[in-house]
Amino acid sequence: MKNNEKKIEEELNSNESRSLNFIETIIEEDIKNNKHGGRIHTRFPPEPNGYLHIGHAKSICLNFGLAEKYNGKCNLRFDDTNPTKEEEEYVNSIIEDVKWLGFDWEDRLFYASDYFDQIYEWAVKLISEGKAYVDDQPSDVISEQRRTPTRPGIESPFRNRSIEENMDLFEKMKKGEFPDGYRVLRAKIDMSSPNMHMRDPVIYRILHATHHRTGDKWCIYPMYDFTHGQSDYLEGITHSICTLEFEIHRPLYDWFLDNLIETEYRPRQYEFARLNLSYTVMSKRKLLELVEEGYVNSWDDPRMPTISGMRRRGYTPESIRNFADRVGVAKRDNVIDVGLLEFSVREHLNKITPRIFAVLNPLKIIITNYPEDQVEELELEVNPEDTSMGTRKVPFSREIYIEQDDFMQDPPKKFFRLGPGREVRLKGAYIIKCEDYKKDENGNVVELYCTYDPETKSGSGSQRKVKGTLHWVSVAHAIDAEVRLYDRLFIKEEPDVVDKEGENFKSNINTDSLKIITGKIEPGVLGVKAFDKFQFQRLGYFCVDPDSTNEKLVFNRTVTLRDSWAKVSKKK
């Protein structure tokens, strides 16, 4: 099974003819020109203020994948410059998620806060060169003076303070002599720049907050723009890859480096389009709303596109990595069909999961000509895709459950399942024929009476063929389990597109995204552990939820099997 996994990945990765994405093209060009001595060093720089989602997974796979491919390195760096939003809880979950995805940063786990001393020195350097100043104005005034992108901004009255005064004030900011927001340090760049980020950006602000790593050492904190490029520089990053919305920050990224650094070496920022998934929202803010307002149960609710949610849902790291490979990397906005994600999970799960019988909507069958107290232990394959996984024993007896959907009182010709007088094979057992059935007072079918053909036992060499094969579970041996059936969280491909004024993405929530039922499962399931994965035959892939106990099994449906019958029957 390990070999299978390897093979899928190899096929995707080392296919010689596979074309390069634009970043790989740049990298290969850089290597050819011996830029950075041919060295490749990337980084994944999350802010520890939330849980990672599938969009981050794309970035993680990109950054770590590039390093792997080009014999380089990739750092994990927490961009923790805002103590009011960041927490250790998130650091831990991010570390767990990146590891789970299968990536290794070795000893290169960094925090931007590791560099606060150096960054402070750099701020002082800018001040001493007249390239930064302390502004006493409140944020709304500063913002107003920046004006709009179409009109040049106005210079702050404090812009031309003396270097000495700036030094003194910045020192006092650092010492904690002012309350939050009282003053800021700004880079002196260009208030009339068409790029708003160049209009004297704030680079340090006063925040009397305890930082998750530096504690109370600081009460001034550098802004993202004044931290990221320098951190890249300090870590020897060659290719600093981020999403498109930072494109407009690049001139600033370069400005700081050019004004701070004497050496020739420069990291360079490249931007790619973030991942969007159909029927999904991806922003941290929106995901947070779903959690806080109870639309889902938690950050790792299996309906969430978070890494932890997907893990709990039963996705494998391999399937996510393969998905990330397939979506590609480019600069244009995109919406990936969730179907592609589902394809990637099925592809992997098909190869690795044990098959098992589970009946989710039971309909009882009595096999009238089968001996009352006879039980046969039938031998079935664990995984037809991988015979090395061996066989399992499944008990068969006179009373069994089948799926309600597998019987129709008045079936159409193309229905290859059970109906009055029709025959099917019970997988791994016998061919049975439906002789009669019983209805309750509401007209619902509650019991089937069938006969079996003892000559047709599986493996006996019987030549009789029937079109349909059903899964089943022996009534006397069935184990009850809670089964959580998940569906997409939104009813619209693009949840942000709303019909009426005043609506938002939450108007498009699928109110039926979770159905909890009790299923009947073959006794072989006893003893399963959290995150164990199975294919419930003919139904889909399921995974043991951490809520599961020995007394009460709980399964999550990861994804259904492809169902071409559903398509056919829907058309009619």
Add this chain to the structure above:
RNA sequence: UGCCUGAUGGUGUAACUGGCAACACGUCUGAUUCUGAAUCAGAAGAGUCCAGGUUCGAACCCUGGUCGGGCAACCA
């Protein structure tokens, strides 16, 4: 109506930088099947946002448009 940026089948990504548009998902046939799964074989589907231009030849180059995304946090 400023600046940055993008536009290729239904979706996503390619096209050796000028040589008759490919791959994956999806869709549709058919074969096979003790999972209506998987597998296998095949098909349909874009002429590359528009209009000009350069060229023997343009998705790739030039000019001008159109449409989409981003940017005005003491967030990242």
